[in-house]
Amino acid sequence: MIFRRTLMAAALVAGGLLASTGAMAQFAERTIKFTNGVNEDHPVGVGVKKMHEVRATKTGGKMKIVAFWGGAAGGDLPATQALRAGTQEMVCTSSSPLVGIVKELGAFDLPFLFANEKEADAVLDGPAGEFFNKKLEAAGLVNLAYWENGFRNLTNSKRPVAKVEDFDGVKVRVMQNNIFLDSFKTLGTNAVPMAFGEVFTALETRTIDGQENPFVTIETSKFSEVQKYLSVTRHAYTPFLVLYSKKLWDQLNPQEQAVLREAAMEGQKVQRAANRALNEKSLASLRKTMTVNDVTPAEQKRMFEKVKPVYDKNVPLIGADAVNVVMDALKKARGG
Secondary structure: OHHHHHHHHHHHHHHHHHHHHHHHHOOOOEEEEEEEOOOOOOHHHHHHHHHHHHHHHHHOOOEEEEEEOOOOOOOHHHHHHHHHHOOOOEEEEEOHHHOOOOHHHHHHHOOOOOOOHHHHHHHHOOHHHHHHHHHHHHOOEEEEEEEEEEEEEEEEOOOOOOOHHHHOOOEEEEOOOHHHHHHHHHOOOEEEEOOHHHHHHHHHOOOOOEEEEOHHHHHHOOHHHOOOEEEEEEEEEEEEEEEEEHHHHOOOOHHHHHHHHHHHHHHHHHHHHHHHHHHHHHHHHHHHHOEEEEOOHHHHHHHHHHOHHHHHHHHHHHOHHHHHHHHHHHHHHOOO
């Protein structure tokens, strides 16, 4: 009897050890390269820290994420192409540089699309977001979560921009993106496509009059040193995407995939919250050093009316199905 009990106890212990070993065996030792163009003190850093915590807890430290900040490992577009080729695992990038790969993402570059962050969240985290995820997967990219770059606002050295006529003749740097170029030309500016790294010097030398970016970027880039006016135009909202190489994703087992998705979604919560808090803090700081003006809803509506030709021109290029899925989600978010 004692012998049988001893055997049973031994079997239970062995079974427990095997189950434990089996659970840990679900995770291979992996080092995942994660690149992005912002600095570690950006809210993306908060999201990545949370990803580290989830990954470490769930995998016993077996899956390691090594982050490269500030474009140290190259730009977002080359990194995204490396993902497609299967030579890099992860990148966090704005949607705008990806329109050459997935044209439908151009929907998020359309001017005055979202009124607030709540609308953006409702669209990105619902069926519309899944629509774009499928397009990305077909291009060799798995989107784990939508994080936030945020609303973009205008600075310049000439005058406050409070109404649509105030854009006239202002020489504004825009991203190397056709929809942004069309939008600012239509608003009446002299729009100049330029790499971000050249912007401060161009503003300082008055080669250009202004630029547009989220508040956090305006503050951390010290544009207040070379710009007098900040206008809260909120003319565009761009998400960040946390992308994984489809080729390398398919080499992971379901447990590893689930952990990475969970880590990115948990990171989303803290990254969005940090981004919004820091944007408010940056705006408060910029009010001390710049002349800041808000744009009334009535004037913002006039600006939107002015850029309607941008929609007419670009919707066929983006794809009417992509724009319609966003508009339908927006209508629902607005109670329509």
